[in-house]
Amino acid sequence: MSDSRPQSSQQLFTEISSEGQLSVSCKTVAIPQPKPNEVIVKIEAAPINPSDMWPMFGPADLREASFDDENLILKAPVHKSMLMRIKSRLDQALPIGNEGAGTVVAAGDSPQAQALIGKTVGVLTGAVYTEYACVPIQACMLHNEGTTAKQAASSFVNPLTALSMVETMKREGHSALVHTAAASSLGIMLNKICLAEGIDIVNIVRKQEQVDMLSSLGAKHVLNSSAESFKMDLFNAINETGATLAFDAIGGGDVVSDILTAMEAVGSQDAVGFNTYGSEANKQVYIYGGLDFAPTVLNRAYGMTWNIGGWLLMRFLGSLDIKEVLALHKRVADEIDSTFASNFSKEISLKQALEIENVAEYMAKKTGEKYLINPSL
Amino acid sequence: MSDSRPQSSQQLFTEISSEGQLSVSCKTVAIPQPKPNEVIVKIEAAPINPSDMWPMFGPADLREASFDDENLILKAPVHKSMLMRIKSRLDQALPIGNEGAGTVVAAGDSPQAQALIGKTVGVLTGAVYTEYACVPIQACMLHNEGTTAKQAASSFVNPLTALSMVETMKREGHSALVHTAAASSLGIMLNKICLAEGIDIVNIVRKQEQVDMLSSLGAKHVLNSSAESFKMDLFNAINETGATLAFDAIGGGDVVSDILTAMEAVGSQDAVGFNTYGSEANKQVYIYGGLDFAPTVLNRAYGMTWNIGGWLLMRFLGSLDIKEVLALHKRVADEIDSTFASNFSKEISLKQALEIENVAEYMAKKTGEKYLINPSL
Numbered sequence: 043m044s045d046s047r048p049q050s051s052q053q054l055f056t057e058i059s060s061e062g063q064l065s066v067s068c069k070t071v072a073i074p075q076p077k078p079n080e081v082i083v084k085i086e087a088a089p090i091n092p093s094d095m096w097p098m099f100g101p102a103d104l105r106e107a108s109f110d111d112e113n114l115i116l117k118a119p120v121h122k123s124m125l126m127r128i129k130s131r132l133d134q135a136l137p138i139g140n141e142g143a144g145t146v147v148a149a150g151d152s153p154q155a156q157a158l159i160g161k162t163v164g165v166l167t168g169a170v171y172t173e174y175a176c177v178p179i180q181a182c183m184l185h186n187e188g189t190t191a192k193q194a195a196s197s198f199v200n201p202l203t204a205l206s207m208v209e210t211m212k213r214e215g216h217s218a219l220v221h222t223a224a225a226s227s228l229g230i231m232l233n234k235i236c237l238a239e240g241i242d243i244v245n246i247v248r249k250q251e252q253v254d255m256l257s258s259l260g261a262k263h264v265l266n267s268s269a270e271s272f273k274m275d276l277f278n279a280i281n282e283t284g285a286t287l288a289f290d291a292i293g294g295g296d297v298v299s300d301i302l303t304a305m306e307a308v309g310s311q312d313a314v315g316f317n318t319y320g321s322e323a324n325k326q327v328y329i330y331g332g333l334d335f336a337p338t339v340l341n342r343a344y345g346m347t348w349n350i351g352g353w354l355l356m357r358f359l360g361s362l363d364i365k366e367v368l369a370l371h372k373r374v375a376d377e378i379d380s381t382f383a384s385n386f387s388k389e390i391s392l393k394q395a396l397e398i399e400n401v402a403e404y405m406a407k408k409t410g411e412k413y414l415i416n417p418s419l
Numbered sequence: 420m421s422d423s424r425p426q427s428s429q430q431l432f433t434e435i436s437s438e439g440q441l442s443v444s445c446k447t448v449a450i451p452q453p454k455p456n457e458v459i460v461k462i463e464a465a466p467i468n469p470s471d472m473w474p475m476f477g478p479a480d481l482r483e484a485s486f487d488d489e490n491l492i493l494k495a496p497v498h499k500s501m502l503m504r505i506k507s508r509l510d511q512a513l514p515i516g517n518e519g520a521g522t523v524v525a526a527g528d529s530p531q532a533q534a535l536i537g538k539t540v541g542v543l544t545g546a547v548y549t550e551y552a553c554v555p556i557q558a559c560m561l562h563n564e565g566t567t568a569k570q571a572a573s574s575f576v577n578p579l580t581a582l583s584m585v586e587t588m589k590r591e592g593h594s595a596l597v598h599t600a601a602a603s604s605l606g607i608m609l610n611k612i613c614l615a616e617g618i619d620i621v622n623i624v625r626k627q628e629q630v631d632m633l634s635s636l637g638a639k640h641v642l643n644s645s646a647e648s649f650k651m652d653l654f655n656a657i658n659e660t661g662a663t664l665a666f667d668a669i670g671g672g673d674v675v676s677d678i679l680t681a682m683e684a685v686g687s688q689d690a691v692g693f694n695t696y697g698s699e700a701n702k703q704v705y706i707y708g709g710l711d712f713a714p715t716v717l718n719r720a721y722g723m724t725w726n727i728g729g730w731l732l733m734r735f736l737g738s739l740d741i742k743e744v745l746a747l748h749k750r751v752a753d754e755i756d757s758t759f760a761s762n763f764s765k766e767i768s769l770k771q772a773l774e775i776e777n778v779a780e781y782m783a784k785k786t787g788e789k790y791l792i793n794p795s796l
Contacts, residue, residue, distance in 0.1 A: 097693045127720075130690035293719055313507035316474045319731055332719065340715040342670055342706070343504075346731040352723035354696055 047082055047148035048073055052392055052417065053172035055135040056098050062122050064102035066138075068114035068392050073174050074085070076150040080178050080276035081158050087195035088170045089386065089394070090404050090413045092331070097168075098138050100128055104405065109398050116396040133416050139415070143185070143194035147174070155179055164197025164374075171392060173417045183371045185378065192212030192386070193378050195414055197225070199355070201374040201382040203330070204231040206358045207289050208241065214326065218242035220280070220288035220301055223333055225252035227412065228291075228386055233261045234381045244276070246297070267297065276304040281311075288327045289353065294334030298327050298350060299341050306344035320345015328353035333407075363397030387411045391419035423524035424459055425450055429769055429794065430549035432512040433475050439499050441479035443515075445491035445769050450551050453527040457555050458535050464572035465519030465547045466763065467772070467781050467790045469708070474545075475515050477505055481782065486775050493773040514546030516792070520562070524551070532556055538662035539566050541574025541751075542753070548769060550794045560748045562755065569763070570755050572791055573604070576732070578751040578759040580707070581608040583735045585618065591703065595619035597657070597665035597678055600710055601641070602629035604761055604789065605668075610638045611758045619660035621653070632722050644674065653681040658688075665704045666730065671711030675704050675727060683721035697722015705730030710784075735792045764788045768796035 056066045102121060107118035125132065143164045149155040164183040167175060183197045211219050219236075221229055224245035236243040237260050244263040245256050248250055256264045263279040265272060275377050279285075280301075286309075288301045302325050309321025325344060330353040340350070359367060374382050394400055395415050404413040433443045434676050453459055468566050477497060484495035499551045502509065520541045525531040541560040544552060544757075562576045588596050596613075598606055601622035613620040614637050621640040622633050633641045640656040641647060657678075663686075679702050686698025702721060707730040717727070736744060771777055772792050781790040 093695075097695055102531075130687065130694040131692055134692065136692060299714075310507060315508055315511065315513060317507040318470075318474055319729075319733075329719070337676075338717040338719060340717065340727075342709065342715060346707075346729035347734065349726055350717075351726035351728075352696075354723040356696075357724065379520035 046302060048084075048174050050123070051172050051174040053169070054138055054238050054392055054395065056100075057135045057139050058100050058102070058120055058125075058132055059129060060125065060132045062120045062125060064100060064116075064118045064120055066098060066116040066396055067135075068269070068396065069135075070171075074176050076148060076155070076176055078150040078152040079155055079180075080150045080157050080176055081146045081163075081182065082148040082177045083144045083163060083165055083177060083182070084147045085142045085144040085165075085170050085172055085175055085190035085417050087144070087389075088139050088415045088417070089196050089384070090415060091140060091196075091199055092407055093199060094138060094140055095407075097136070099401075099405070100124075102185065104401060106122060107398055107401065109396055114393055116398070116401070123334065137169030137172070140168055141166045141196065141198045142175075142415075143172035143191040143197060144175075145191065146182075152179075158182065158184065161185070162191055162194055164194045166198040171395065171415055171417065173392075185375050189375070192389075192414065195386070196382070196384040197374055197378065200228045200231055201378075202359065202370060203355050204228055204235055204382075205370050205373065206355055207232060208235055208239070209352075210358060211241070211287050214287065214324075216285070216287035216326070218244070218283035218285035218287075220244040220285050222246045222288070222297055222301075223291035223331070225255060226291065227248075229256070230259065231382055233259055236328060237261075238381070242285065244279040244283055244285055246276075273300060273304065276300065277307055283310045284308075285393070286323045286325050290327055290329045291331030292334045293332040294336030294338060296339055296341075298329065298338055299343075301327055302344040302348050302350075303341065305353050307347075310345070317345075320347060322358055323346060324349060326350075327379045330354070384411070386414040389414045389419070391415070392417050394419075425551050428551040430546070431515055431769055431772065433477075433478050434477070434512045435497055435502075435505060435509055437502065437509045439502060441477060441493075441495045441497055443475060443493045443773055444512075445773065446512075448549075451553050453525060453532070453553055455527040455529040456532055456557075457527045457553055458523045458532050458540075458559065459525035460521045460525045460540060460542055460552045460554060460559070461519040462519045462549055462552055462794045463568035464521070464766075465516050465624055465792045465794070466573050466761070467792060468517060468573075468576055469557050469784055470576060470785075471515060472782060474513070476778075476782070477501075477508070481778060484775055484778065486773055491770055491773060493775070493778070499783065514549070516548030517545055517548035518543045518575040519552075519792075520568040520572065520574060520660075521552075521795075522568065523559075529556075535559065539568055539571055541571045543575040545660075545681045548772065548792055548794065550769075560752060562752050566752070566755055569791065570760070572763070573759070573761040574751055574755065576725050577605045577608055577751075577761065578755075579736065579747060580732050581605055581612055581759075582747050582750065583611060583615070585612055587705070587735060588618070588664050589731075591664065591701075593662070593664035593703070595621070595660035595662035595664075597621040597623065597662050598668075599623045599644075599665070599674055599678075600668035600708070602626075602632060603668065606633070607636065607774050608759055610636055615758070619662065621656040621660055621662055623653075650677060650681065651675060655682045655685055658685045661685075663700045663702050663776075665772055667704055667706045668708035669710040669711045669751050670706050671713030671715060673716055673718075675706065676717055676720075677726050678704055679721040679727075680718065683725075687722070694722075697724060697725060701726065703727075707731070756761070762789070763791040766791045766796070768792070769794050771796075
């Protein structure tokens with residue numbers, strides 16, 4: 043263990059008080075002595091993902107936010123009626139930032155930890171909006187020589203989600219899949235994986251420019267849900283691909299039901315007799331996001347062999363053994379600049395991440411726009 | 420093979436023409452020579468279950484129905500707009516009647532078939548609204564000496580559904596369950612099974628008299644969904660029982676979402692920190708009926724570990740091996756007059772089943788009222 047390790051770190055924390063006030067602040071914390079299987083990573087790049095935003099700001103009214111430049115605290119009110127829903131987190135200063143990347147600057151005594159010194163690693167800890175992070179080596183993804191922290195910033199959430207969706211498809215016996223909100227970074231990765239593996243994917247997007255963008259990457263089936271012909275297009279694409287599985291990032295509205303309805307229409311098109319319970323294949327939709335908070339509305343016009351459920355990356359990864367996880371890590375590391383390349387629209391410091399005008403911009407979650415925090419700035 | 424076997428049978432058939440006319444008729448059909456593993460059953464009791472009604476009448480407008488007494492045909496119009504939805508069945512005369520019971524009067528050459536001669540059996544064939552049914556022995560449930568056909572009429576659908584729900588609960592690792600529309604015949608059986616096995620069940624009904632009825636059978640948790648306190652009652656009952664599984668017969672409306680919301684509130688009541696993805700236990704609702712055709716509305720306020728899906732008895736039974744199926748049969752046969760006792764409000768002939776006033780009554784699907792067809796009348 044080197045004695046030259048850094049002693050303290052600037053780190054972002056979020057807290058909502060039971061009086062209804064959000065405070066997101068930048069504090070100085072001590073860096074612990076790493077245990078044998080831990081390393082200290084100097085974080086140089088950490089994306090602000092959609093999945094970071096709810097922990098960071100909760101249901102606060104950001105239109106009323108103010109930033110105290112001297113004490114580095116963003117404050118915003120939370121309506122009292124929301125507090126019951128988030129009671130598990132009240133009055134606790136909680137670290138934030140799901141994933142990031144940087145250089146290992148110190149390590150615990152184990153040979154595995156020592157071997158990482160000087161390497162670029164991606165980390166998944168839920169506390170990476172910090173200058174220095176102390177993380178177990180199991181939460182590190184080792185990158186190849188030459189990969190930069192910025193390239194490695196999004197090593198986990200999107201790449202492993204895309205790979206895990208394809209893996210879920212294979213394990214559950216489906217042969218093609220449908221993806222909504224498909225023009226996202228994740229959607230682009232998913233298309234690259236499917237193209238490379240010869241898997242048919244039906245992409246659903248909302249705008250013609252997103253159709254054009256995915257088509258230019260080689261995607262065969264890209265449907266515009268705003269088009270009048272959408273339901274017929276969906277039937278045709280599912281008929282051509284045989285997809286019986288969908289991953290939905292939207293959640294609200296009719297899209298889940300529309301997908302199942304099309305799958306049933308395809309599955310039952312040659313049925314004879316009563317067909318009371320519909321087609322036999324399991325028609326599965328996993329909801330993995332909630333871009334639309336409106337209720338999900340199911341017309342149930344798809345027989346009796348269908349399932350809808352929440353899908354969570356960490357739960358899927360938990361079902362894998364360590365060898366399978368490491369194989370996924372290796373694939374991400376090897377293809378971090380191609381299949382799993384991420385684009386960031388702006389790089390900001392920890393302090394800038396609390397500035398009102400930046401918050402307003404990254405909270406807009408525009409497709410193709412993503413902020414990167416660089417705590418070393 | 421006896422030569423005294425009956426030669427012909429009166430049998431009900433249903434047909435919807437592509438011009439939009441429903442005909443449910445009583446026809447004379449020849450009885451085939453049974454194959455080695457088949458038996459001829461003289462059907463003496465066959466219930467009209469909710470699951471028989473859609474095959475029998477489809478989406479016909481029964482307010483416009485007429486009955487031709489001489490030719491034994493009930494006719495009713497089907498709106499043209501409905502025909503696409505049921506195109507798999509158009510212009511085919513299809514047999515009806517899922518289950519029934521009677522006496523084996525002839526048998527194929529195999530010893531297993533011959534051994535059934537003279538016995539009372541329940542049968543599940545989808546074609547039991549007939550005087551004589553030729554059925555494979557695998558579709559027979561052998562009843563004990565002394566059991567009557569009327570007692571055995573409902574040997575399959577409700578008893579095996581109730582047993583399979585409990586079996587599903589055990590296999591999927593849940594320890595208690597919720598049941599909606601719980602005052603049904605099925606619901607009563609389910610309560611008897613749960614009481615006998617010491618399993619906690621949360622019953623949801625709509626009326627105080629149904630609360631009273633189930634309570635009088637010994638049910639501990641019976642909630643009235645019409646009560647103002649329903650959501651709090653549901654939370655409390657799920658909290659006491661730890662139920663993470665529900666079977667829902669209703670389908671439409673908010674009840675599925677209400678159940679998941681209560682399960683999540685119970686599962687997360689002691690959570691600390693963000694709890695972004697909600698409680699860890701899988702919260703599962705199976706929809707097995709559709710008493711309410713309205714859309715299912717999901718508020719998705721239950722984290723990411725939940726599933727909703729169709730549940731089908733035949734698919735569950737198909738996942739069992741033959742020994743497990745026979746064990747279920749034996750239990751039903753042994754408890755046909757206690758746990759699995761059915762009550763019938765009226766016994767009618769094949770012809771009477773087509774008479775307008777009877778159709779109107781049994782189509783009303785009133786809780787506790789069930790018609791029995793006795794083709795030997």
